[in-house]
Amino acid sequence: xxxxxxxxxxxxxxxxxxxxxxxxxxxxxxxxxxxxxxxxxxxxxxxxxxxxxxxxxxxxxxxxxxxxxxxxxxxxxxxxxxxxxxxxxxxxxxxxxxxxxxxxxxxxxxxxxxxxxxxxxxxxxxxxxxxxxxxxxxxxxxxxxxxxxxxxxxxxxxxxxxxxxxxxxxxxxxxxxxxxxxxxxxxxxxxxxxxxxxxxxxxxxxxxxxxxxxxxxxxxxxxx
Numbered sequence: 001x002x003x004x005x006x007x008x009x010x011x012x013x014x015x016x017x018x019x020x021x022x023x024x025x026x027x028x029x030x031x032x033x034x035x036x037x038x039x040x041x042x043x044x045x046x047x048x049x050x051x052x053x054x055x056x057x058x059x060x061x062x063x064x065x066x067x068x069x070x071x072x073x074x075x076x077x078x079x080x081x082x083x084x085x086x087x088x089x090x091x092x093x094x095x096x097x098x099x100x101x102x103x104x105x106x107x108x109x110x111x112x113x114x115x116x117x118x119x120x121x122x123x124x125x126x127x128x129x130x131x132x133x134x135x136x137x138x139x140x141x142x143x144x145x146x147x148x149x150x151x152x153x154x155x156x157x158x159x160x161x162x163x164x165x166x167x168x169x170x171x172x173x174x175x176x177x178x179x180x181x182x183x184x185x186x187x188x189x190x191x192x193x194x195x196x197x198x199x200x201x202x203x204x205x206x207x208x209x210x211x212x213x214x215x216x217x218x219x220x221x222x223x224x
Contacts, residue, residue, distance in 0.1 A: 006054065015105070036062055050078065060093045063077070079101065127163060129222060134158060141155065143204050
């Protein structure tokens, strides 16, 4: 499960990333509103951990923009602004939870887990295409109610495609979703994972097709 941290304090960001990775999450770290705005347009995350005092703007402005785009990503706000009105303003701007600095990492993880347990548009649902199902809580795929094992990156591709059922997902979106923002990604890496996933779905009797839309991206649909 991939999370995005937007925090300009390098030391704090590193501590958060280390602790969350040890808790089993995959982490991307950014430090500005501009970077986060660009990345959130192409990459799906399970949750956002957002500092408010960023060097190029207020995190709340980013949060309001996310909500205006109807992006329901759970957002946990980190801030030194601990007053009642500050908390109310943050929650009304679209935050799902609010943690005042300094805080214990254990509390942040517990609050994050509470957000991820809540049913919503991104989490806690079963995705379905024909006889293929994906449980977003356990990240378990099933075909005809029989559990199926895929690699972590094949699972990430499958989840992204199923969340976008009926819509084309760009190659860049798939790349960012499975590799984060690593600099060295082979040019054919996305094609390799999509090919493997397509082959395994067909061999296991899934009545779905993963289409390659040349020059655009990928689309999952019921088999015709």
